[in-house]
Amino acid sequence: MTEVWAAVPVKEFTGAKQRLSPLLDPEQRRVLAETMLEDVLAALAEAQLAGIMVNTLDPAASALARRYGARIVTEGARDGHTGAVVAMGRILSAEGRALLTMPGDIPRVTAAEIDAVLDAMATPPSFTIVPAHDELGSNAVLCAPPGVVPLRFGDNSYFPHLAAARQCGIEPTVVRASGIALDIDNPQDLLAFLRAKPPVETRTGRLVEGWGKFAGCLATHEDQ
Numbered sequence: 001m002t003e004v005w006a007a008v009p010v011k012e013f014t015g016a017k018q019r020l021s022p023l024l025d026p027e028q029r030r031v032l033a034e035t036m037l038e039d040v041l042a043a044l045a046e047a048q049l050a051g052i053m054v055n056t057l058d059p060a061a062s063a064l065a066r067r068y069g070a071r072i073v074t075e076g077a078r079d080g081h082t083g084a085v086v087a088m089g090r091i092l093s094a095e096g097r098a099l100l101t102m103p104g105d106i107p108r109v110t111a112a113e114i115d116a117v118l119d120a121m122a123t124p125p126s127f128t129i130v131p132a133h134d135e136l137g138s139n140a141v142l143c144a145p146p147g148v149v150p151l152r153f154g155d156n157s158y159f160p161h162l163a164a165a166r167q168c169g170i171e172p173t174v175v176r177a178s179g180i181a182l183d184i185d186n187p188q189d190l191l192a193f194l195r196a197k198p199p200v201e202t203r204t205g206r207l208v209e210g211w212g213k214f215a216g217c218l219a220t221h222e223d224q
Contacts, residue, residue, distance in 0.1 A: 019185050036204050100141070128140075
């Protein structure tokens with residue numbers, strides 16, 4: 001049975017989430033990024049994974065990840081999201097493991113959703129993907145083995161990833177998971193997070209609800 005490891009790329013918290021600057025100051029964005037990462041790590045730690053790997057140079061992120069038993073690597077950490085994931089893939093490939101990568105900003109993710117992605121994995125070589133809520137981004141990708149399909153993340157990566165898998169002779173498995181799908185990058189995402197159903201108890205939810213003074217700003221963004 002193929003061992004699957006989670007692979008989470010994490011940028012430095014300082015300066016994180018610039019697109020939320022109309023609502024949040026730099027310190028609030030830093031706290032938000034750290035809190036979202038903890039929600040993701042907590043879900044990963046409860047899922048049926050063989051291990052968790054975090055690629056980061058941020059000391060706070062490293063300390064947080066170690067609390068959840070994660071293995072810290074730094075190779076490719078300054079090479080963007082794709083570079084960090086590819087670097088983790090090389091390590092896991094050399095160890096004979098599969099790679100499940102997801103970002104650290106999907107705080108509604110649950111262990112049950114992660115396990116559903118694992119259960120959907122076909123016999124290797126295989127490629128499993130969970131699209132973002134807008135069906136543009138790729139919010140979870142399971143590659144068995146890690147290098148089976150070339151990866152390139154970005155705001156419009158979902159359909160290119162499907163095409164890349166098919167070009168490699170692999171029919172991708174698509175899994176729909178509302179928690180994994182909802183990443184928080186901009187004010188509209190934050191509003192969607194606050195209004196998402198069914199309710200999911202998260203550290204991020206408690207944090208943002210404590211910032212009630214932003215409710216009017218969020219409503220304004222919704223109307224635009």
